[in-house]
Amino acid sequence: MEHLETGSEDMTLTNRQGHPISDNQNIRTVGNRGPSTLENYHFIEKISHFDREKIPERVVHARGAGAHGYFEAYGKAGNEPVSKYTRAKLFQEAGKRTPVFVRFSTVIHGGHSPETLRDPRGFAVKFYTEDGNWDLVGNNLKVFFIRDPLKFPDMVHAFRPDPVTNLPNPERMFDFVSNSPEATHMITFLFSPWGIPANYRQMQGSGVNTYKWVNEAGEAMLVKYHWEPVKTGIKNLTQREAEEIQAKNTSHATQDLYEAIELGDFPEWELCVQLLSDDEHPELDFDPLDPTKLWDHERFPFLPVGKMVLNKNPENYFAEVEQAAFGTGVLVDGLDFSDDKLLQGRTFSYSDTQRHRVGTNYLQLPINAPKAKVATNQRDGQMAFIVDKAPGQNPHVNYEPSSLGGLHEAQKTGKDHEPAYTAKLVREKIGRPNDFAQAGDTFRKFSDEEREELIGNLVDALKICEPVIQDNMIAHFTQADPEYGRRVSEGLAKAKSDSAHISSDSARQGAEMAERSGQRTD
Ligand code: HEM
Secondary structure, eight states, X not given: OOOOOSSSSOOOOBOTTSOBOSOSSOOOBSSXXXXXXXXXHHHHHHHHHHHTOOOOOOSSOOSEEEEEEEEEEOSEETTEEGGGTOOOGGGTSTTOEEEEEEEEEESSSOTTSOTTSSSOEEEEEEEEETTEEEEEEEESSSSOSOSOGGGHHHHHHHHSOOTTTOOOOHHHHHHHHHTOGGGHHHHHHHTSGXXXXXXXXXXXXXXXXXXXXXXXXXXXXXXXEEEEOTTTOOOBOOHHHHHHHHHHOSOHHHHHHHHHHHTTOOOEEEEEEEXXXXXOOTTSSSOTTOTTOOOOTTTSOOEEEEEEEEEEOOSOIIIIIISOOXXXXXOOTTEEEOSOHHHHHHXXXXXXXXXXXXXXXXXXXXXXXXXXXXXXXXXXXXXXXXXXXXXXXXXXXXXXXXXXXXXXXXXXXXXXXXXOOOOOXXXXXXXXXXTTHHHHHHHHHSOHHXXXXXXXXXXXXXXXXXXXXXXXXXXXXXXXXXXXXXXXXXXXXXXXXXXXXXXXXXXXXXXXHHHHTTOOOO
């Protein structure tokens, strides 16, 4: 911990009005035994600010850690100049650096929950580009539980602790999952060691959703983003390893990240993209807009486009990490949305929650404000402390269009990407849901140890569930791979017979003890 030299500057304590404070130990009272008086300005300001010190936690991803760094572009996507695919300026020039802020997180539990829990890990990156901010809000795992945003609030409710007991309960989680077959792939990752990354430095990141890249001519490609921890490699934990860490340290991942950066051992990731032409790809057995699917990396290679280095810890956790606000709507020219429904639902949700969680003017806070020029006609609202205007803007003109020195629209930088649509407005699932095939592939690609751990963790969670839930889950796993279903089913049967033995053993012991002490048990 760094201690500031005292005496070199004026270290006098003041209140927030700039009044020097000569007594910070005693409130003002009638005589030294009180009562106190209501005009205690310093006390009332201090205590009422304290009373408001907390803001609402993030509704998900409440527990997190963050760091600053930079992104350095390679100027290429694989062997091609990157400009062939996107005109986004941050990628164009080899060696070009863009400042970034990254926040890692767990998802379901509260702001001080252990960092060893089985949960996806958030991996959110804010790029402060010359064209304004770009947020890439991803997770460590490359797929997601659901593909329709309408299901997200139910999913989160089911995964959270029980609303009556406030206890975590896997039965509620698997009740939802067993009725949502598209979750089978994500559950396969989550209950394997991939569901507990060893720390934040040794894990991958993924944008999960499908986005678009747009070039100068307005042509688009579908794109998926991947962060690869090239320097450290990937490390995951078994349930037992995680429990051992958790017994001694509930903040091991925050500590690991902070200490590595303090020691100058800066974490690094390479950013890779997978590109696909912008169409429906009827040759695939899944829809490329489906976030429950992987794009096979042998068929669709990972093309490196740059690297990210994290080299500075936040100076204040609350100001930078807690108030940071990322969102999938935050794109720059050359990057675009795809029609991935989950992505579109997310894009509404983030800035909506941030106006509530941080406040209307959350984008004026230094951590969220672009380093590029901001000049809008949006004004006022709670905690507005600057006017987002251009230096030469007539301060009387806060509207557009105007001939009196107001802001005007930007010149177009490239041709717009203008997808055309002709379809009925419907409420329907996408075609090719194929909920189980990739879960089976993932199961078969795991090592023997990973499969063993997966089955053990699933059996542990499912053994307390109602038979209807167990049967549905076994049916899903069997459709993914018959061995997968068989092993979960056998594990559950064994857990049932073990617990029957334990309860008949303890009933017998109870009866023997009662007999020895002369009590009746019938
Ligand atoms: C945080 C909504 C799916 C990654 C959040 C927050 C909301 C939210 C409301 C809190 C934001 C804040 O308070 O600043 C949703 C919805 C989803 C969805 C509605 C689906 C319909 C996903 C997916 C991913 C993801 C698929 C991964 C690709 C994250 C991350 C954060 C987050 C990393 C934390 C950002 C931070 O560090 O501040 N999400 N989410 N979410 N979400 Fe999602």
